[in-house]
Amino acid sequence: MKKLKYIVAVGALLAMSGCDDSYLDMSNHYGQNVDTFYKTKADFDAALAGVYNTLYLSGGSAWAEEHITSSILSDEMLAGGGPNDREAKYVDGFTDPLDNTYLDLWKETYNGMFRANNIIEKLPLADFSTSMTAEEEEEYKNTILGETYFMRAFVLFRGAKFFGGMPLITTTTTPLNSPRASFSETFGQIAADLKQAIELLPEIDPSSIAPTDYGHANKWVAQAYLARVYLFYTGYMTNIENQATDVMTLPDGGTITKQNVIDELTDCKNNSGYGLVSDFRNLWPYSYLNESKGSVIYNWADTVGTTPLSWAGQDGFNSTVGTGNNEVMFALRYAFSDWGWAKADRTHNRAALFFSIRIKTVGVWGQGWGFGMVHPNMFAFWDNDDTRKLGSVLQMGTAFEGTESYTGPSEPHDHNTWLYNKKYIGLQYDGEGLFEHIFGVTWPDYQRMNAQDFYYMRFADVLLMHSELTETADGMNAVRNRAGLDDIAYSLDALKEERLHELAFEGLRWFDQVRWGDLTPGTDTFFDDVITVENSGGPAPYSVPYRTETKGLLSIPESEIQLSNGVYQQNEGW
Numbered sequence: 001m002k003k004l005k006y007i008v009a010v011g012a013l014l015a016m017s018g019c020d021d022s023y024l025d026m027s028n029h030y031g032q033n034v035d036t037f038y039k040t041k042a043d044f045d046a047a048l049a050g051v052y053n054t055l056y057l058s059g060g061s062a063w064a065e066e067h068i069t070s071s072i073l074s075d076e077m078l079a080g081g082g083p084n085d086r087e088a089k090y091v092d093g094f095t096d097p098l099d100n101t102y103l104d105l106w107k108e109t110y111n112g113m114f115r116a117n118n119i120i121e122k123l124p125l126a127d128f129s130t131s132m133t134a135e136e137e138e139e140y141k142n143t144i145l146g147e148t149y150f151m152r153a154f155v156l157f158r159g160a161k162f163f164g165g166m167p168l169i170t171t172t173t174t175p176l177n178s179p180r181a182s183f184s185e186t187f188g189q190i191a192a193d194l195k196q197a198i199e200l201l202p203e204i205d206p207s208s209i210a211p212t213d214y215g216h217a218n219k220w221v222a223q224a225y226l227a228r229v230y231l232f233y234t235g236y237m238t239n240i241e242n243q244a245t246d247v248m249t250l251p252d253g254g255t256i257t258k259q260n261v262i263d264e265l266t267d268c269k270n271n272s273g274y275g276l277v278s279d280f281r282n283l284w285p286y287s288y289l290n291e292s293k294g295s296v297i298y299n300w301a302d303t304v305g306t307t308p309l310s311w312a313g314q315d316g317f318n319s320t321v322g323t324g325n326n327e328v329m330f331a332l333r334y335a336f337s338d339w340g341w342a343k344a345d346r347t348h349n350r351a352a353l354f355f356s357i358r359i360k361t362v363g364v365w366g367q368g369w370g371f372g373m374v375h376p377n378m379f380a381f382w383d384n385d386d387t388r389k390l391g392s393v394l395q396m397g398t399a400f401e402g403t404e405s406y407t408g409p410s411e412p413h414d415h416n417t418w419l420y421n422k423k424y425i426g427l428q429y430d431g432e433g434l435f436e437h438i439f440g441v442t443w444p445d446y447q448r449m450n451a452q453d454f455y456y457m458r459f460a461d462v463l464l465m466h467s468e469l470t471e472t473a474d475g476m477n478a479v480r481n482r483a484g485l486d487d488i489a490y491s492l493d494a495l496k497e498e499r500l501h502e503l504a505f506e507g508l509r510w511f512d513q514v515r516w517g518d519l520t521p522g523t524d525t526f527f528d529d530v531i532t533v534e535n536s537g538g539p540a541p542y543s544v545p546y547r548t549e550t551k552g553l554l555s556i557p558e559s560e561i562q563l564s565n566g567v568y569q570q571n572e573g574w
Contacts, residue, residue, distance in 0.1 A: 235516075
C-alpha cells in the first residue's frame with residue numbers, strides 16, 4: 001500500500017508561508033515563526049515535507065497544472081471537453097481572457113521557494129549533537145539541503161518553462177518587490193541549485209528504497225534534471241531568441257558547459273541503478289486490470305505480448321503493488337481519500353480525470369471530462385510495428401480495446417477524434433475505480449478516484465537526453481529496441497520522433513517543441529494540419545493553433561502585474 005509522504009499536516013510550515021491575494025505575500029498569519037520552529041530534526045523533516053507539498057498546486061485551477069496545460073498546448077492533443085469548457089479552449093488557442101488562468105502556478109512557485117529558503121538558511125545553524133554523531137549530522141544536513149536545493153530548482157524551473165524570467169526570491173530577506181530576472185539569470189539560478197544538489201546528495205542505490213520512503217529526490221534525479229534544464233535553456237535561447245549558446249552562466253559567474261552536463265548524465269546513465277522496465281506497456285496501470293480483478297477483463301493486455309502484461313507498479317523497485325518499477329525516477333505522488341474538494345483537487349490525478357472518456361464508462365475505461373483528445377495525424381503517422389502506439393492510444397469503437405459499444409459521447413463533446421490517451425485515464429471494473437480496489441476503499445465520485453502517480457522523470461528520458469547531447473544512438477536505440485524497433489543511426493530528426501512516441505502525453509512534448517523551435521509553419525509538427533473533428537455531434541474542421549508572438553511563453557497573471565505596481569511587465573504577445 002502506498003504511503004503518500006508529502007500530503008501531510010505540516011501546519012507550522014503552511015502557517016509560515018500563508019499566501020493570499022497580496023503581491024508575493026509570504027507573511028505569517030499564525031503562531032509559529034521561523035525563529036521558533038527550525039530547531040529539531042522533526043522540524044526540518046516537516047519543513048522538507050512542506051517544500052515537497054508545493055508540488056501540488058494550492059488553488060483550484062487545473063489549467064495551472066503543468067502536466068495538463070503543457071499537453072493541451074502541444075500538437076499531440078486537442079482541447080476537447082464540452083462546448084462550455086472555455087478554459088481548455090483558451091489554453092489550446094493561446095489566449096487568456098480570464099487574465100489569471102495560471103495564477104496558482106505562479107503562487108506555488110514562491111510558496112516552494114520561501115519554504116526552501118528557510119531550510120537553506122536555518123539548517124546550517126541547527127545543532128543535533130545530542131541526538132547524532134558528527135558524521136550522522138553531516139550526512140543528514142547534506143541530504144536535507146541537497147533535496148531542498150533540488151526542490152527550489154524544480155519549482156522555479158516549473159514556473160520558468162511557462163513564464164520565462166521570474167523574480168529570484170532566493171533568500172528570506174530578498175525584497176518581495178524584486179523585478180523579474182532575465183531568462184538567462186533565471187535559468188542560471190536553477191542550474192546553480194541543481195549543481196548544489198548534485199554535490200550534496202549522496203549516491204544511493206534506488207533498489208534499497210522502501211515503498212514507505214519512496215518519492216524523495218536523489219543525486220541521480222538531480223543529474224537528470226540538470227540535463228533537462230540545460231537542453232531547454234540552450235534550445236530556447238538558440239531557436240526562439242536567436243542567441244545561440246551552449247553554456248549556462250551561474251549567479252557567481254561560473255558556467256555549466258555541455259560537457260559538464262554530459263559528464264553528469266553519463267554518471268547517472270551508467271551508475272544510478274535505474275533501468276528500463278522490460279515492456280513499455282507495463283509502466284501504465286491498464287496492465288494491472290486483469291491481475292487486480294483475478295480474471296481477464298481486458299483481453300488486449302492478456303494477449304498482446306508473448307506473456308500477459310503485468311504492471312510494474314508506482315512505488316519504486318520494491319512496490320507492494322506490481323512487479324517493481326526500476327524506471328520511474330521522480331513522480332508526483334497521488335493518493336485516494338475523501339479529503340473534500342479543496343484537498344482532493346490537489347491530491348488526486350486530475351490528468352486522469354480530465355483526459356478520460358467524456359461522461360461515460362466504456363468497458364474498463366472510466367469516465368471523465370473528455371479533454372485532451374489525441375491528434376489523429378499523430379496516431380496515423382505512428383509506425384504500427386511500434387508497441388508504444390497501441391500502448392499509448394485508446395481507439396474508441398474497437399473490439400480489441402473493449403470499446404466496440406461506443407457510438408459517441410453521452411453529452412456534447414468538442415474536438416472528439418475517438419482517440420484517447422491510455423497513459424493517464426480512468427480505469428475501473430465492477431462499478432469501482434482501479435485505485436479503489438488497490439487502496440481497499442469505496443468512493444462513489446468518479447472525479448476523485450484517480451490515485452495514479454504522474455511520472456516526472458523516467459530513465460528512458462535519461463537515455464534519450466544522453467543521445468541528444470552526445471549525438472550518439474546507443475540510448476535512443478535502447479528505447480527503440482524495447483518498443484520492438486530495430487537500431488537506426490542517430491540524427492536529430494530521429495531523436496525527435498523517438499521522444500514524441502516514447503514520451504507522448506507525459507507533459508514533455510510542448511517543451512520539446514519550444515526548445516527546438518518546432519512551432520512555426522515548415523517545422524515537423526501537427527500545428528498546421530487541418531483535420532475533421534466532431535463538435536457536439538457534428539463534423540467540423542479544426543487545426544491546433546499557435547501564436548508565434550508569444551515566443552512559447554504564457555501570460556503572467558494579471559493580478560500579479562497589477563499588485564506589482566508596474567514592476568512586472570507582461571510577456572510578449574499577451
